[in-house]
Amino acid sequence: MLKEAVLHSLKTLLPKGQIFTDKASLIAYEADAGVDKGLPDAVVLPHNTNEVQRIVHWAGEQRVALIARGAGTGLSGGAVADRGGIIVDFAHMNRLLNLDSYGRSAVVEPALINLHLDEQARQSGLYFPPDPSSQRASTIGGNVAENSGGPHCFKYGVTTNYVTGLKVVLADGQLVRLGGRALDYPGYDLVGLLTGSEGTLGLITAISVRLLRNPPGVKTMLAIFETTEQASHAVSAIIATGLVPATMEMMEQKIIGIIEPFAKAGLPLDAGAILIIEVDGHPQSLDQQIAEIAQI
Numbered sequence: 001m002l003k004e005a006v007l008h009s010l011k012t013l014l015p016k017g018q019i020f021t022d023k024a025s026l027i028a029y030e031a032d033a034g035v036d037k038g039l040p041d042a043v044v045l046p047h048n049t050n051e052v053q054r055i056v057h058w059a060g061e062q063r064v065a066l067i068a069r070g071a072g073t074g075l076s077g078g079a080v081a082d083r084g085g086i087i088v089d090f091a092h093m094n095r096l097l098n099l100d101s102y103g104r105s106a107v108v109e110p111a112l113i114n115l116h117l118d119e120q121a122r123q124s125g126l127y128f129p130p131d132p133s134s135q136r137a138s139t140i141g142g143n144v145a146e147n148s149g150g151p152h153c154f155k156y157g158v159t160t161n162y163v164t165g166l167k168v169v170l171a172d173g174q175l176v177r178l179g180g181r182a183l184d185y186p187g188y189d190l191v192g193l194l195t196g197s198e199g200t201l202g203l204i205t206a207i208s209v210r211l212l213r214n215p216p217g218v219k220t221m222l223a224i225f226e227t228t229e230q231a232s233h234a235v236s237a238i239i240a241t242g243l244v245p246a247t248m249e250m251m252e253q254k255i256i257g258i259i260e261p262f263a264k265a266g267l268p269l270d271a272g273a274i275l276i277i278e279v280d281g282h283p284q285s286l287d288q289q290i291a292e293i294a295q296i
Contacts, residue, residue: 001084002041006062010042010086013054018045018092029069029087033134036077040067040087047092049167049175049205055088056203057173068199070111070142073134078146078198088203090141096120097206104211105164105181110141110204117209126211129156141204147196151247151278156212160195165208168194168201181208215280218246221290223275224268228252231273237296238277245293247278 002010011019020026020043031037041064046052059066065085072079081087094111101124108117114135118128131150132138138148144166149158165179179191194201225231231250238245251259252273260267267274279289 002064007042010058013058014044014046014051032072032074032077032079034075034077036080036082038080038082038084040081041084043087043089045089045092049169052088052169052203052205053173053175056169056171059086060172066203068145068203070139071137073138074142074146076146093205099124101126103181105208106211107206107208108140109206111139114138114140114143121211122214125214127214128162128209128211130159130162140207144195144204144207145198151249154248155244155246160192162209163191163195163207164210166191166194166204167206169203169205171202179208183210217283217286218278218280219286219290220276220278221293223277224271225273227272231275234275234296238293241296243289243292245277246280249276
């Protein structure tokens with residue numbers, strides 16, 4: 001527990017309504033989507049990079065731990081104050097700062113929702129491939145901190161493959177810019193070092209990402225198997241032939257039984273396992289890709 005004098009000095013850093021120390025507010029931040037729990041000493045909600053620097057300077061002087069938090073959808077406890085400290089909630093830093101359709105890139109603040117970036121990009125014929133299962137809620141900053149991936153990561157890679165630049169506040173309050181809008185920079189890959197570091201190396205306040213053009217065509221198939229082992233062999237066989245579907249997702253019988261009553265997607269409840277396979281590319285190639293996979 002922080003002393004009252006320390007908490008009082010914290011409250012002078014930001015405008016009213018951006019710092020919370022009452023028990024009711026803190027309980028809302030004691031867990032993420034995983035199993036770990038920890039009650040923070042306070043929660044701060046900065047609105048810009050300058051305020052983040054102020055918080056970090058203060059924390060260094062007071063020797064107080066800082067924990068960055070986006071939407072709290074992570075499963076690894078990365079946003080949990082398991083030993084106390086101050087949670088830095090980036091909820092107010094959620095803007096799309098720039099979208100360059102010609103350069104196929106964007107600059108975003110850390111609390112921009114993954115799906116919102118993708119929706120904005122698709123209006124320009126582009127998309128952001130890293131799509132964790134929590135895409136509707138998870139933030140780009142959290143995706144960078146955890147190096148998240150989703151169904152498209154088999155073909156297109158995870159978050160680190162799309163982050164080209166970062167604006168980061170280091171532990172001493174210094175603001176540094178790593179990388180930029182270009183695809184590759186000479187020297188050490190410090191952007192790659194920060195991506196996946198779970199907030200342990202700095203607090204990210206802006207992110208430059210690259211975007212891809214939308215594939216001209218997409219086709220999806222559902223493959224049904226008697227056992228999980230058969231479905232697993234099918235995945236290996238598809239990869240062994242050199243085919244690279246856009247996504248391959250497996251569900252075993254228990255998961256099908258949970259999802260179908262909710263989604264009513266027509267999934268076979270008596271199947272031992274299913275594969276949902278999506279291919280993309282030029283429309284003329286889709287039927288041939290599906291046929292090859294079906295043959296396998």
